[in-house]
Amino acid sequence: MDHKHGSSMASNSSGSDRQRVAQQRLRIIAGHLQRPVDVDSTIRAAECKAQGTETHVEEKTVPKRRQEIMKWNGWGYSDTKFLFNKKGQAEFTGKRYKLSGMIIPALKEWMEGTFGTNMQHKSPATPILTSGAVQPPTLNEAFVEELTSTGIPFSLDAEDRVFRAHGHCLHEIFALREGKVGRVPDLVVWPNCHNDVVKIVELACKHGVCLIPYGGGTSVSSGLECPPEETRSIVSLDTSQMNRILWIDEKNLTAHMEAGIVGQDLERLLNESGYCTGHEPDSMEFSSLGGWVATRASGMKKNIYGNIEDLVVHVRMVTPQGVIEKSCQGPRMSIGPDIHHFILGSEGTLGVVTEVTMKIRPVPEYQKYGSVVFPSFEQGVACLREVAKQRCAPASIRLMDNEQFKFGHALKPQVSSMFTSFLDGLKTFYITKFKGFEPNSLCVATLLFEGGREKVLQHEKQVYDIAAKFGGLAAGEDNGQRGYMLTFVIAYLRDLGMDYYVIGESFETSVPWDRVLDICRNVKARITRECKDKGVQFAPLSSCRVTQTYDAGACVYFYFAFNYRGLSDPVHVYDEVEHAAREEILANGGSLSHHHGVGKLRKEWMREAVSNVGMGMLKSVKDYVDPNNIFGNRNLL
Amino acid sequence: MASGAVYSHRDPMLKKRDDFEDILEERRNSSDLRYALRCYTPLFYKGVAPCKPSMLKSMVLQSDQLHYVINQVSKETGRETGVVQDEASAILEEMAHTLQLSTVRFFAFTLSKVFKSLFRSICVNEEGIQRLQQAIREHPVVLLPSHRSYMDFLLMSYLLYTYDLTLPVIAAGMDFMGMKFVGEMLRMSGAFFIRRSFGGDKLYWAVFSEYVKTMLKNGFAPVEFFLEGTRSRTSKSLTPKLGLLNIAMDPFLKGQVFDVNVVPVSISYERILEETLYARELLGIPKPKESTSGLFKARKVLSEDYGSIHVYFGQPVSVRSLAEGRVDRCQFNLVPRHIPSRADEDIHSFVNDSAYKLVRAQEENMVLKPWVLLASLLLQNQAAGQKQGVALDELTAQAVWLRDLSRQYGAFLHWPDQMSPSEVVSSSLSLHRGLVRICEGKVQLAVEQEGAPVGPGEPRSTVTPEEKLLSQAVIVLSCASYRNQALHVFLRPALLASAIHAASSNQKQEVFNGFSFLRNMFSNEFILCPGATVQDFEEACYLLVKTGALQVTEQEVLVTEGGHRTLAFLISMLDPFLQGYQVVCRFLCEEATESLTEKQFIPAVRKFIIKHLLAGRLRHAEVLSSDLQKNSLAAFLRLGAVQRIKGVDQGTLKVNTVMVNSLEDTLGGKLPTQKAVAARL
Numbered sequence A: 001m002d003h004k005h006g007s008s009m010a011s012n013s014s015g016s017d018r019q020r021v022a023q024q025r026l027r028i029i030a031g032h033l034q035r036p037v038d039v040d041s042t043i044r045a046a047e048c049k050a051q052g053t054e055t056h057v058e059e060k061t062v063p064k065r066r067q068e069i070m071k072w073n074g075w076g077y078s079d080t081k082f083l084f085n086k087k088g089q090a091e092f093t094g095k096r097y098k099l100s101g102m103i104i105p106a107l108k109e110w111m112e113g114t115f116g117t118n119m120q121h122k123s124p125a126t127p128i129l130t131s132g133a134v135q136p137p138t139l140n141e142a143f144v145e146e147l148t149s150t151g152i153p154f155s156l157d158a159e160d161r162v163f164r165a166h167g168h169c170l171h172e173i174f175a176l177r178e179g180k181v182g183r184v185p186d187l188v189v190w191p192n193c194h195n196d197v198v199k200i201v202e203l204a205c206k207h208g209v210c211l212i213p214y215g216g217g218t219s220v221s222s223g224l225e226c227p228p229e230e231t232r233s234i235v236s237l238d239t240s241q242m243n244r245i246l247w248i249d250e251k252n253l254t255a256h257m258e259a260g261i262v263g264q265d266l267e268r269l270l271n272e273s274g275y276c277t278g279h280e281p282d283s284m285e286f287s288s289l290g291g292w293v294a295t296r297a298s299g300m301k302k303n304i305y306g307n308i309e310d311l312v313v314h315v316r317m318v319t320p321q322g323v324i325e326k327s328c329q330g331p332r333m334s335i336g337p338d339i340h341h342f343i344l345g346s347e348g349t350l351g352v353v354t355e356v357t358m359k360i361r362p363v364p365e366y367q368k369y370g371s372v373v374f375p376s377f378e379q380g381v382a383c384l385r386e387v388a389k390q391r392c393a394p395a396s397i398r399l400m401d402n403e404q405f406k407f408g409h410a411l412k413p414q415v416s417s418m419f420t421s422f423l424d425g426l427k428t429f430y431i432t433k434f435k436g437f438e439p440n441s442l443c444v445a446t447l448l449f450e451g452g453r454e455k456v457l458q459h460e461k462q463v464y465d466i467a468a469k470f471g472g473l474a475a476g477e478d479n480g481q482r483g484y485m486l487t488f489v490i491a492y493l494r495d496l497g498m499d500y501y502v503i504g505e506s507f508e509t510s511v512p513w514d515r516v517l518d519i520c521r522n523v524k525a526r527i528t529r530e531c532k533d534k535g536v537q538f539a540p541l542s543s544c545r546v547t548q549t550y551d552a553g554a555c556v557y558f559y560f561a562f563n564y565r566g567l568s569d570p571v572h573v574y575d576e577v578e579h580a581a582r583e584e585i586l587a588n589g590g591s592l593s594h595h596h597g598v599g600k601l602r603k604e605w606m607r608e609a610v611s612n613v614g615m616g617m618l619k620s621v622k623d624y625v626d627p628n629n630i631f632g633n634r635n636l637l
Numbered sequence B: 001m002a003s004g005a006v007y008s009h010r011d012p013m014l015k016k017r018d019d020f021e022d023i024l025e026e027r028r029n030s031s032d033l034r035y036a037l038r039c040y041t042p043l044f045y046k047g048v049a050p051c052k053p054s055m056l057k058s059m060v061l062q063s064d065q066l067h068y069v070i071n072q073v074s075k076e077t078g079r080e081t082g083v084v085q086d087e088a089s090a091i092l093e094e095m096a097h098t099l100q101l102s103t104v105r106f107f108a109f110t111l112s113k114v115f116k117s118l119f120r121s122i123c124v125n126e127e128g129i130q131r132l133q134q135a136i137r138e139h140p141v142v143l144l145p146s147h148r149s150y151m152d153f154l155l156m157s158y159l160l161y162t163y164d165l166t167l168p169v170i171a172a173g174m175d176f177m178g179m180k181f182v183g184e185m186l187r188m189s190g191a192f193f194i195r196r197s198f199g200g201d202k203l204y205w206a207v208f209s210e211y212v213k214t215m216l217k218n219g220f221a222p223v224e225f226f227l228e229g230t231r232s233r234t235s236k237s238l239t240p241k242l243g244l245l246n247i248a249m250d251p252f253l254k255g256q257v258f259d260v261n262v263v264p265v266s267i268s269y270e271r272i273l274e275e276t277l278y279a280r281e282l283l284g285i286p287k288p289k290e291s292t293s294g295l296f297k298a299r300k301v302l303s304e305d306y307g308s309i310h311v312y313f314g315q316p317v318s319v320r321s322l323a324e325g326r327v328d329r330c331q332f333n334l335v336p337r338h339i340p341s342r343a344d345e346d347i348h349s350f351v352n353d354s355a356y357k358l359v360r361a362q363e364e365n366m367v368l369k370p371w372v373l374l375a376s377l378l379l380q381n382q383a384a385g386q387k388q389g390v391a392l393d394e395l396t397a398q399a400v401w402l403r404d405l406s407r408q409y410g411a412f413l414h415w416p417d418q419m420s421p422s423e424v425v426s427s428s429l430s431l432h433r434g435l436v437r438i439c440e441g442k443v444q445l446a447v448e449q450e451g452a453p454v455g456p457g458e459p460r461s462t463v464t465p466e467e468k469l470l471s472q473a474v475i476v477l478s479c480a481s482y483r484n485q486a487l488h489v490f491l492r493p494a495l496l497a498s499a500i501h502a503a504s505s506n507q508k509q510e511v512f513n514g515f516s517f518l519r520n521m522f523s524n525e526f527i528l529c530p531g532a533t534v535q536d537f538e539e540a541c542y543l544l545v546k547t548g549a550l551q552v553t554e555q556e557v558l559v560t561e562g563g564h565r566t567l568a569f570l571i572s573m574l575d576p577f578l579q580g581y582q583v584v585c586r587f588l589c590e591e592a593t594e595s596l597t598e599k600q601f602i603p604a605v606r607k608f609i610i611k612h613l614l615a616g617r618l619r620h621a622e623v624l625s626s627d628l629q630k631n632s633l634a635a636f637l638r639l640g641a642v643q644r645i646k647g648v649d650q651g652t653l654k655v656n657t658v659m660v661n662s663l664e665d666t667l668g669g670k671l672p673t674q675k676a677v678a679a680r681l
């Protein structure tokens, strides 16, 4: 059932799942066949695929009709969610995750205690979208006509269009739950390969159509939102069907992929050949390679493998001016400013990333989780700083503050072989080992080591020795593993919260080491203060974690959620608080974003962030590459 | 907590103030010893226990900031870092407090005795104490008491001890250290000592600022200092000094704490212990050195009645909300925060504006006693030449009129309404019997005492006219210091009244120009927030219109029939200052030579004024005040009418006679078109 090295994300490759998915896929294909525009898609797909060496038609995770396996108004798979069952206990449904099918007894109390929620007060989502909620498409007839003649599949279906009109910002999901839909793409097109994209872009330029690339749809920067002021026809270019590994080069340890491949497929397929990229953003189940490049994504294990910009060897992007790419795959070049850096982080404003060559590594021989409990967050940060200084960070090291530590406890499942030991262990831990620790100030770091067995054990010792200097006590492997397992599960919790008047979000920054503590304290306090000022009745959850370490600083995540009962416009309050929190971040020397990107959500601060000249540089690139603003999602600038 | 709370309200009548509680009452009814030894369990900032003085010192010595400066100094001077480090330790030793509870208990005991014998009551607004307590728990706190007496900081610590609040550490001037024993006692009760001037001494500055910041950042204790820098000898608030406030705001601006709360505290003395001491000092009669024995000579003081003290703990002001929209904190992002940097212009002006707001907040909550009004009236009457004084009932009637006016202006007046006005007046006069005389039912200042000695030790027989003048001036200045307590209430309307008086027409624009000229002229004399001319003008108009003294239209400003009395009063309020500045102008034009140094300025101008007073050419003995003379010089320097020329050993003053002349004329209302001058300024 498990992956080779215990990855915790949802798994499609297991026997029964695979069957089910295959059947589903058949259904979907049958469905498409009934639709006129899609007649020869399968044939065309075959044409495109002939270029590739490896094809895995059955193993695609993402169908064209995403809504068939994913929620249209929430996070993740339709079959997976948190709910309170008839007995009033929290339960995680489905079969995909390790936590699936389990009861989480402490969650209810934690929610009640943290947010003042009440099981009687529900705020359920609109179950289905009424047809009237979606504007009929504004079509560019000439474009549609020519597009049809290319045979590239597309759809005008309202569900398809609504699905691609949003990412996963709170306000986006909140609106969907209320059955409210703003401007949506007028048409969704599914290119099957690079050449399809070239054709689509040519047609868009020719007919004056606005294109918005769509990868995995996990954007959290309003990056996918259609600009309401856009009067042209908007076409969502969904890359999900461009999802093949085209070749693997074992001599140079590189692999060449189509940009639509999502993280879980990429890792799974590479694993089959004994490799991995090691790029594991928390959204990797759904986010795509092209999306990572377009947003400068960061993976959990960047300490070993690097962030996306370190991993990319070669990129191909289709722009209105033509295709941009480098002429060779040299590992480093001094040929002026690196043109990859115009592409990385371009957020869909310059063109479509179609193919990427990435570094790969052999799958690590050995993996080991770990955790350390610190008496205080200050000591935890000091430890991480020292680890970074000695450049001995494990594949992943994350430091949770006290609130998150408690939250982690609230998510302990009831009965499970893998957890019983942990539960009991923790109890005895508390009584014996952590006796001197103040339960309201201790915090925990989770660790993931990877590599050769010997090396891992050595490395582990080194890190625990450092931790000990800062008062840290090793708190067991299970504790750590559970932390990472929750990574993919936590995203589902927001939907549960929203069922009970709780809204929330996380946002991130990067900051020099000497300011980490200050920024954590001040931003958390600012959130609490702003909520109070804005009439939020119950003190919010305002918490943070340090998720990445660098030589010169760290990446910090803030989690913020509150009970919105009694507020007439909760999303507005939420937006104001997040805005204030971002101002606080900037005032404390934090960056506008470490990896989520700017999108439209953080655009207003761009000029300040990169200076007038910097802004001018970016603008002039945009003006040259895309003078007619075909890639008109209006992110970034 | 909002920044709005610092600023004057639109309608001062609506100002809500807390009630007072007399803390001496309990002291009179229960054992002082038990009180001094009682269990003291204050609540600390975020539950952090305060840190031992020794621990604090080592935190400072180990700080990045200090290390940086030590290395820098060592590089610049070629001395070993170890040597510089030792020097830093020595500075810190000289500076640091050694707060210990036992000393505080000692003071709690002795001060209880002293206070009970000196004062009738010490009244505190307990709601303010509660707000302070809350603030201390949530944020690092800076206490900013007004400074009128040596008593102030002992009193503050005494109060905080009484209310079980974290004891403050207090920035005190080094001159205290002259009194060996007392200095050490104060140190043990939480005072830390800073040299008066250490201009270019980087190391000193680094130790000092890091010391203060360490206490603040960690919230070990409220940091207390006097925004005015020194005791005000005139009871007027002094132009705020920015150094410490700058340091105190720095941890917030650099993100090291979420917020800092600043609490203005207004301490009002019904009778100031140092009353005549101050007057003599202002007149240049040499100041006794602040020595221990000197302080004990003041024992005779102990047998007198000094009325009551009111201590008002103001609304805590959040530095964060003061800075909101004013300061871009991102400016600190690009340099490591431990590297000392020069404050940018915008930070400087932010701190300056905040300082003014805070001093005004102190002023606003100063409790005024009826005597303050009486002193104002008696001084005016005296200057008007009523040598034989005012009839008691006439004075009472005037006082009642002024009481109502000042209340409408928002004064925090403690007029005992349960007593009849004549009782109020006579009890006030009796408390201040050293300053007034009632003779045949007429009240006058006690200036005509035949042969009143200048100093206690001097022989009576050889009284020269000059000495007589000075001894009269002691009384006048003492009285003026009470009147000055109310100045902030009347200041803006008085500037307006004087501008109206001087204007050649009713044109609003002309009046505004005159107002703005005077405001500018007097901005070293009174607390006038920089850049708030229009606001002040509107406030003044509002008050005068509200009280029916004025009608203001789009174009014109008209004095009403009934308004003349108010305006006359207001003009007389400002008159001594106008005359003082004019006479300094005259001095500068007539007597200032090329070689006049800044040091010689005060004695020379004093001589000049004495000459004119004796010749009967000046109405106000008050203009002898060196405070006024210094302030006017500062104003002339600021306006460029006088320039400092760097000389060999000391700077000389270069007078721009044309400009000084025209300033004098404008002050005297002689120039028909003031616009020209106003524009030039």
Ligand SMILES: Cc1cc2nc3c(=O)[nH]c(=O)nc-3n(C[C@H](O)[C@H](O)[C@H](O)COP(=O)(O)OP(=O)(O)OC[C@H]3O[C@@H](n4cnc5c(N)ncnc54)[C@H](O)[C@@H]3O)c2cc1C
Pocket: A167, A168, A212, A213, A214, A215, A216, A217, A218, A219, A220, A223, A224, A239, A259, A260, A280, A281, A282, A283, A286, A287, A288, A289, A290, A291, A292, A293, A294, A295, A296, A297, A298, A299, A300, A347, A348, A349, A351, A352, A353, A354, A491, A595, A596, A597, A633, A635
């Ligand atoms: C639960 C959750 C966890 C997350 N965790 C992480 C994390 O750990 N690390 C991290 O870096 N991010 C994370 N994110 C953010 C998000 O997953 C990343 O920004 C991701 O890179 C987006 O990829 P996507 O394929 O979903 O792109 P989309 O959301 O579809 O698009 C993002 C932007 O890129 C553009 N774009 C997409 N594909 C292309 C393409 N092929 N060519 C050109 N432009 C394109 C789109 O127009 C859009 O502006 C998380 C998000 C969620 C919701």
